[in-house]
Amino acid sequence: MLFFDELPHFSKSILEALREPLEDNKILISRVNSKTEYETKFIFISSMNPCPCGNLLSSIKQCRCNEAEIQRYKNRLSEPFLDRIDLYVVMNDTLNDSKNIVSSKELHENVIKAFVKQMQRGQEELNGKLSDADIKKYCLLDEDAKALFESAKINYQLSFRSINKVLKVARTIADLNDNKSITKNDLLKSLSFRRR
Known part of the structure; x- marks a missing residue:
């Protein structure tokens, strides 16, 4: 399992390097005189805020970001990279008395x-x-x-x-x-x- 917290804050080169292992379950390491291929079956999990300040979806806090800042933050992740992620789940505020339906x-x-x-x-x-x-x-x-x-x-x-x-x-x-x-x-x- 590979977990990236605050996904947009990772460098673009690291994120783009994940595209091949996420798609093909392998990674190719190329050096001057050799190439080595490794199998890479893993579960990739990441998290990110909805905006730079983190309050865009909050029901109790005010977002301090303007549209340009939010777009710039989201644009740090390329479409080809995002296309390789299976599930997207938006986490909303939870109330103290909320209970799980399933144990x-x-x-x-x-x-x-x-x-x-x-x-x-x-x-x-x-x-x-x-x-x-x-x-x-x-x-x-x-x-x-x-x-x-x-x-x-x-x-x-x-x-x-x-x-x-x-x-x-x-x-x-x-x-x-x-x-x-x-x-x-x-x-x-x-x-x-x-x-x-």
């Missing part, structure tokens, strides 16, 4: 069940690491989901890479929901995790 134990059990489903399908890789050929084999949509996905590709302007990411996440959501095929609801949930 950690239930979440753990659901994740194990989803993992077992992937193995029972004969997958050699987990959903998040499926190849293009395996996506076509295992990420099957039902009829309602197919119609929705065709319009989502246009409305969200999904790249080929984004299409595959949406399908892999939808496959996992379907597994968590105990659905053999990806349903419309599974797909909608997956699309909700895409960057806006």
